[in-house]
Amino acid sequence: MQEKLIEVRGLTKKFGEFIAIDKLDFEVFKGEIFGFLGANGAGKTTAIKILCGLSYPSSGEVNVAGFDVYTQTEQLKLNIGYMSQKFSLYEDLTIYENIRFYGGIYGIGRKELHNKSMQLIRKFGLVNERNSLIADIPLGWKQKIAFSIAILHDPKIIFLDEPTGGVDPITRRQFWDLIYEVSGEGMTVFVTTHYMDEAEYCNRVSIMDEGKIVAIDTPNNLKSSFGAANMDEVFVKIARGTEK
Amino acid sequence: MRTIFYIIQKEFIQVVRNRVMLPMMIIMPIFQMLVLLYAATLEMKHIELFVVDNDHTEASRTLVSKFEGSPFYKLSGHSASIKEAEKQMKKDKTDIILNIKKGFGESLNRGEGTDVQVLINAINGTKAGLINAYSLNVLSEYMGEYAKDKGLYSEQFSSGSLDVRYRYWFNAELNFKHFMLPGILVILVTIMGMALSAISFVKEKEIGTIEQINVTPIRKYQFLAGKLLPFWIIALFELAFGLTIGKIFFDIPIRGSLFLLFSFSSVYLLAVMGIGLFFSTITRTQQQIMLLFFFFNIVFILMSGLFTPVESMPQWAQTANVVNPLAYFMRVIRMIMLKGSGVQDILRELISLSIYAVLILSLAVWRYRKTS
Numbered sequence: 149m150q151e152k153l154i155e156v157r158g159l160t161k162k163f164g165e166f167i168a169i170d171k172l173d174f175e176v177f178k179g180e181i182f183g184f185l186g187a188n189g190a191g192k193t194t195a196i197k198i199l200c201g202l203s204y205p206s207s208g209e210v211n212v213a214g215f216d217v218y219t220q221t222e223q224l225k226l227n228i229g230y231m232s233q234k235f236s237l238y239e240d241l242t243i244y245e246n247i248r249f250y251g252g253i254y255g256i257g258r259k260e261l262h263n264k265s266m267q268l269i270r271k272f273g274l275v276n277e278r279n280s281l282i283a284d285i286p287l288g289w290k291q292k293i294a295f296s297i298a299i300l301h302d303p304k305i306i307f308l309d310e311p312t313g314g315v316d317p318i319t320r321r322q323f324w325d326l327i328y329e330v331s332g333e334g335m336t337v338f339v340t341t342h343y344m345d346e347a348e349y350c351n352r353v354s355i356m357d358e359g360k361i362v363a364i365d366t367p368n369n370l371k372s373s374f375g376a377a378n379m380d381e382v383f384v385k386i387a388r389g390t391e392k
Numbered sequence: 393m394r395t396i397f398y399i400i401q402k403e404f405i406q407v408v409r410n411r412v413m414l415p416m417m418i419i420m421p422i423f424q425m426l427v428l429l430y431a432a433t434l435e436m437k438h439i440e441l442f443v444v445d446n447d448h449t450e451a452s453r454t455l456v457s458k459f460e461g462s463p464f465y466k467l468s469g470h471s472a473s474i475k476e477a478e479k480q481m482k483k484d485k486t487d488i489i490l491n492i493k494k495g496f497g498e499s500l501n502r503g504e505g506t507d508v509q510v511l512i513n514a515i516n517g518t519k520a521g522l523i524n525a526y527s528l529n530v531l532s533e534y535m536g537e538y539a540k541d542k543g544l545y546s547e548q549f550s551s552g553s554l555d556v557r558y559r560y561w562f563n564a565e566l567n568f569k570h571f572m573l574p575g576i577l578v579i580l581v582t583i584m585g586m587a588l589s590a591i592s593f594v595k596e597k598e599i600g601t602i603e604q605i606n607v608t609p610i611r612k613y614q615f616l617a618g619k620l621l622p623f624w625i626i627a628l629f630e631l632a633f634g635l636t637i638g639k640i641f642f643d644i645p646i647r648g649s650l651f652l653l654f655s656f657s658s659v660y661l662l663a664v665m666g667i668g669l670f671f672s673t674i675t676r677t678q679q680q681i682m683l684l685f686f687f688f689n690i691v692f693i694l695m696s697g698l699f700t701p702v703e704s705m706p707q708w709a710q711t712a713n714v715v716n717p718l719a720y721f722m723r724v725i726r727m728i729m730l731k732g733s734g735v736q737d738i739l740r741e742l743i744s745l746s747i748y749a750v751l752i753l754s755l756a757v758w759r760y761r762k763t764s
Binding site: 200201202203204221222223225226228230232234235236237238239240241245248249250252253254255258297 | 394395397398399401402405406409410599600601603604605606607608609610614762763764
């Protein structure tokens with residue numbers, strides 16, 4: 149039996165009368181790359197914010213990394229990383245200053261923080277650019293740095309909300325190399341996307357539509373059960389199915 | 393504690409890199425001190441005087457020259473027609489009309505009582521009151537001298553056998569700048585402290601970085617302390633800067649202890665910055681918080697006693713001032729600087745503001761939600 153890092157039972161979130169997510173049930177296992185798919189407005193971001201402890205559910209049980217999202221929100225936050233869809237670096241700080249700031253508020257020791265920052269900067273080949281302002285560097289770099297900052301404190305799970313929005317295919321590919329790298333080191337990855345080719349890179353995916361999970365399995369199983377050649381077709385078939 | 397340090401460090405870097413904020417911090421005090429202090433004055437100079445002299449005697453000419461000789465009056469026109477004078481007043485070209493009727497000099501020479509008409513533009517009541525007082529002064533001085541010259545000592549002319557001499561305490565020369573400068577300093581540090589920290593918080597909401605902070609295990613008080621302390625230090629620097637300008641350019645008296653002034657200011661700033669931070673927990677955009685600031689600060693400033701004494705406000709207004717931190721500081725800064733009041737004189741205000749600061753900061757911490 150694999151260790152469950154995320155366990156969700158009957159998760160519902162309402163905004164007034166509007167039901168953003170409706171009785172979700174799923175689990176994510178340790179070491180997985182879990183793809184959380186769905187069209188825009190399907191409720192992906194709402195769900196991810198609940199899993200990260202940024203938003204309370206209306207009802208249902210949610211347990212992340214062994215912590216309850218209602219009562220143990222702060223312990224939960226120490227054990228997860230989150231890279232939001234909205235850009236989250238300070239444009240008026242340099243690459244180094246951004247890493248130092250976020251590392252600092254996670255409580256990483258001064259020496260360790262310096263070593264880690266430099267290690268990251270070296271890894272991305274940005275030694276000469278480490279004192280450039282975030283405002284002055286390309287989007288692809290910014291996203292890699294945002295990702296690195298999200299995993300600086302060695303979380304058990306990293307949540308990525310559309311991490312590759314708006315970048316070119318080569319940069320996207322490089323970004324997925326980073327995801328594989330941390331996954332290989334044992335980190336669990338929870339990623340939302342609407343690029344269906346990226347879904348193929350995941351161990352398992354769930355597909356959300358109008359606040360409900362309509363399919364959840366490995367990409368290969370989904371393709372064969374829907375008789376589709378690729379994930380794109382699976383997605384289109386599901387979307388048509390619910391339009392009736 | 394280390395967490396707070398990292399936020400403070402980041403805020404300072406951002407302030408220094410901001411191309412608007414840093415120059416504003418230097419220009420604002422200089423501007424407020426040097427420009428506003430000259431502009432926002434209640435001292436009367438250049439009162440426009442229009443003379444209607446139908447008497448044309450030595451007596452009337454002396455009276456007119458008495459006005460002209462005063463540093464407060466400036467002759468704006470001269471006519472034999474009162475109609476013309478009224479026309480000038482309607483056009484706002486004159487503040488006061490001195491109307492001397494025919495027979496003025498003759499009556500005086502006969503030792504009889506006589507009339508002289510003074511018409512004052514009272515659109516601005518305060519100003520009209522001052523003009524009235526100045527004019528009566530000139531007139532009574534004139535009467536006294538005239539009577540002496542003519543050797544007339546009738547009861548009517550001896551303007552007062554009781555010689556009243558005034559001595560103004562704490563601001564002996566009635567220097568209006570000495571009264572206004574502490575008040576302007578209050579506004580300066582209030583705006584700096586309250587707005588800068590609160591706006592920097594709301595800005596994080598706008599650009600989305602707040603979410604990245606909320607997803608860390610940072611404690612709420614740590615984040616707010618990190619937002620407060622840098623601007624608290626900056627505001628205290630602004631106060632020191634403003635005091636230096638006041639000392640150099642206006643020789644402003646600082647009779648009380650500087651240490652007491654800065655201690656009180658530190659507590660005061662915690663209270664107003666607490667208000668700012670509380671506002672930033674209930675707003676989403678810089679626009680919203682700026683509107684809140686406009687509303688509250690205009691009310692706070694006008695009720696604080698900057699121009700008008702709080703004691704002459706209606707009772708309800710004085711009661712309402714309990715929640716107006718500016719009213720405490722406006723009173724105390726003048727007490728310390730102009731009167732040299734000590735800690736026991738301002739103890740009540742100090743304790744009140746300390747309680748205020750604790751309450752409002754707790755409210756801000758409570759209202760700030762990391763999880764919505």
